[in-house]
């Protein structure tokens with residue numbers, strides 16, 4: 001039997017379909033008994049969907065590539081400051 005904490009740890013792998021059958025069965029068994037984890041799973045899935053949509057919207061053709069490169073370059077420079 002999984003704990004709620006383990007369910008949270010395996011969540012990403014579960015949604016990606018990367019869990020082995022046996023683990024997935026245990027995972028789903030926990031979800032049957034634990035509504036808060038089902039809710040957490042749905043929230044997590046929803047967040048991923050939103051992230052994917054945001055990504056698509058960022059790739060608008062009217063943004064010049066030179067501008068994107070300049071932004072990315074300034075971001076990575078900031079990251080190197082210590």
Ligand SMILES: [Zn+2]
Nearest residue numbers: 003004034037
């Ligand atoms: Zn749980």
